Amino acid sequence: MNGIYGSKVQDKDHLPSWMAAARTLGVGLIFAVGIRTFVAETRFIPSDSMVPTLLVGDHLIVEKLSYHLHLPQHGDVVVFKAPPALLEQNLRDDLIKRVIGLPGDVVEVRAGKVFVNGNVLEEPYLKDLPNYGIGPIAVPNGQYFVLGDNRNHSYDSHYWGFVPAGNIIGHAVWCYYPLTHWGKVAS
Numbered sequence: 001m002n003g004i005y006g007s008k009v010q011d012k013d014h015l016p017s018w019m020a021a022a023r024t025l026g027v028g029l030i031f032a033v034g035i036r037t038f039v040a041e042t043r044f045i046p047s048d049s050m051v052p053t054l055l056v057g058d059h060l061i062v063e064k065l066s067y068h069l070h071l072p073q074h075g076d077v078v079v080f081k082a083p084p085a086l087l088e089q090n091l092r093d094d095l096i097k098r099v100i101g102l103p104g105d106v107v108e109v110r111a112g113k114v115f116v117n118g119n120v121l122e123e124p125y126l127k128d129l130p131n132y133g134i135g136p137i138a139v140p141n142g143q144y145f146v147l148g149d150n151r152n153h154s155y156d157s158h159y160w161g162f163v164p165a166g167n168i169i170g171h172a173v174w175c176y177y178p179l180t181h182w183g184k185v186a187s
Contacts, residue, residue, distance in 0.1 A: 041170070043079055043096070049148035049155065050096060053077065053125050053186050059177035060096075060185065064170040071165070072099050072144060074116070075187040077172040078163075080146075085160040096172060097156050098125075101145030103165075108135035109158065114147070125149050125186055134158050144168070 045058045054060070054077075062079045072078055076099045082092050101107040105116050112129035114121040115136075130151040139145045143162035148154025157163070175181045 042176075043094075043172070045096065048153055049150050050077070050098075051150040051153075052127050053098075053149045054096070054172075054175070055181065057178070058175050058181050060172045061174040061176060062170040063173050066171055067168060072102070072168060072171070073187075074099060074102060077185050077187065078144075078146065079169045079172055080163050081167040081169060083160065083163050083167055089160075094169060095156075097146035097148050097154070097163075099144055100147050100157070101139040103139055103141045103143060105139045105145070106136045107139060107145050108137070109133050110135075123149075126151060128152055130158075132158065142166075 041062050041064070043060050043062050045054045045056055045060070048056055077096060078099055079094055079096045081094055086092075086095075100114060100121065101116060106118070108115040109130050110133045112131070114123065114130065127150045130147075132152075137145075140162060142165045144165065145157045146163055147156045147158060172185045175183060175185055
């Protein structure tokens, strides 16, 4: 009797179990590196520059896809590579700050308030009002002006200038650890 009943099926690609495990591990590794490179990655907060929004030791998910579809917006919390002014100071660590000024915006800080294009920025996420003044300064094309939420304890654009668009790694979207801070990163 022909057919599948009683037939023995041979696997032409039968590999020893260690080779099958190595192949599975290799595919998994390629998949993980691809996700981290193109989709999302995790980061942790090493300083208090974003307090009270993000605390030292918070662990975040930073997504990388949305900025291929649209540009960063006012209020986004972004992770970025050190801009040229910091590289000149041999500071190479990635940073996390809030987008305040988009390309073409005019930013000013005076009397404890931030103004964007002449309008006072409502900032419920601040720890303290800024105790410094800057500007007005125009944000160049292809650049962003970023500030930490802990304005008086943040090394940010008010010290070293603008972040080139190409330096932005992604958008901080979710805090997953500690569980007491579980949730969406406030914009």
